[in-house]
Amino acid sequence: MRILAASVCCSLFGCSTSPAPSADLDGRVDEKMEAAAAALKYPPGTFIRINSFGGSVVSGYRVAEIIRKKRLGIEVADRCLSACASMIFIAAPKRRILPGGVVAFHGSNSGFLLFSRQSVGPNIPPVHPETRVFSRLEMAIYRQAGAHLSLLYSHFAKAGRICYSPDNGDGPFKGTYRLGTRITAYAPSSETLRNFGVEVEGENAEGHSGPGFYLPENPSVSISLENGTPLTPQAVDAQVRAMRIYRC
Numbered sequence: 001m002r003i004l005a006a007s008v009c010c011s012l013f014g015c016s017t018s019p020a021p022s023a024d025l026d027g028r029v030d031e032k033m034e035a036a037a038a039a040l041k042y043p044p045g046t047f048i049r050i051n052s053f054g055g056s057v058v059s060g061y062r063v064a065e066i067i068r069k070k071r072l073g074i075e076v077a078d079r080c081l082s083a084c085a086s087m088i089f090i091a092a093p094k095r096r097i098l099p100g101g102v103v104a105f106h107g108s109n110s111g112f113l114l115f116s117r118q119s120v121g122p123n124i125p126p127v128h129p130e131t132r133v134f135s136r137l138e139m140a141i142y143r144q145a146g147a148h149l150s151l152l153y154s155h156f157a158k159a160g161r162i163c164y165s166p167d168n169g170d171g172p173f174k175g176t177y178r179l180g181t182r183i184t185a186y187a188p189s190s191e192t193l194r195n196f197g198v199e200v201e202g203e204n205a206e207g208h209s210g211p212g213f214y215l216p217e218n219p220s221v222s223i224s225l226e227n228g229t230p231l232t233p234q235a236v237d238a239q240v241r242a243m244r245i246y247r248c
Contacts, residue, residue: 024048029055029063029083037066044071047096050089054082057109061137064091068144076101081185086111086152090198091141097190097202104185104205104223110135111152115240150233150240151196155186157231157239158224189226196233 024040025033029052040048048067054060060083067074073094074080080089080103089095089103097103109131142149156162187205194200205225212224 023051023078025050025052025063025088027052029060029088031059034059034062034066037063040066040070040072042070042072045073045094047073047075047094049075049077050080050084051076051078052081052084052088053079054084057083057087057134057137060084060087061141064088064141067092076103078102080104082106086138087141090145090147090151095198095200097200097204097206099202099206101202102187102205102208102223103193104187105151105155106185108135108138108152110138110149111156114149115153115156146197148196148233150236151188151193151198153240154188154192154196154231154236155224156243157236158186162243185223187223187225189230192226192230192232195230 025036025048027033033052033055042048064087067088068091071093073096074089074092075096075098076089077098078101080101082105085103085105086108113131113135138152139149142152187208188196190200190202190204193204205223208225212222
């Protein structure tokens with residue numbers, strides 16, 4: 001799982017182009033979605049429907065800012081994953097998940113940095129400069145929304161063993177490192193979201209059961225579900241402080 005790239009693992013989720021019926025924003029989080037969000041003419045307080053498997057961090061931030069300034073609610077009837085969840089869903093002043101809708105988070109840039117500092121302290125391996133830039137964008141969204149920053153790395157608390165490996169290729173990320181976990185994405189319960197300051201109507205991943213499920217659109221992608229007691233910021237921080245990153 002590369003957490004240093006400019007887009008939030010859109011390729012990992014397949015970026016399905018199959019929108020939920022009547023979705024106002026659908027598909028990849030990119031410049032096209034920015035334009036679609038800017039063109040929305042609904043009055044403040046209106047819920048708009050989104051269906052996305054994620055995409056660009058920068059576009060996610062821009063769409064999130066548009067939604068926040070227009071004071072539009074976000075409604076999820078199908079999927080809102082990755083940048084859709086961690087940026088756009090969080091930024092909305094009101095949030096609603098319909099039966100069958102899934103909001104799932106996975107490795108964000110700021111979550112990666114915050115987790116690393118909690119787990120290994122200040123002497124973390126080198127990271128790409130873009131990671132720090134994207135991290136500031138993500139944390140700005142969370143602070144504006146009043147959401148607890150530990151939600152950004154709560155999925156690591158679900159991952160168990162975490163390892164890192166350096167990038168020794170010849171690309172732009174040479175000399176930096178990436179994390180590896182067994183969890184692709186994490187769909188917290190609505191109660192957990194509320195514990196982190198994210199008010200939401202409806203239940204996340206309603207109708208799904210067990211420790212997790214695989215996306216029918218991409219059978220290699222698994223989404224971990226809440227399994228047991230809902231998480232709190234304090235529980236996540238305590239668990240993460242006790243974890244260590246191992247060399248893959």
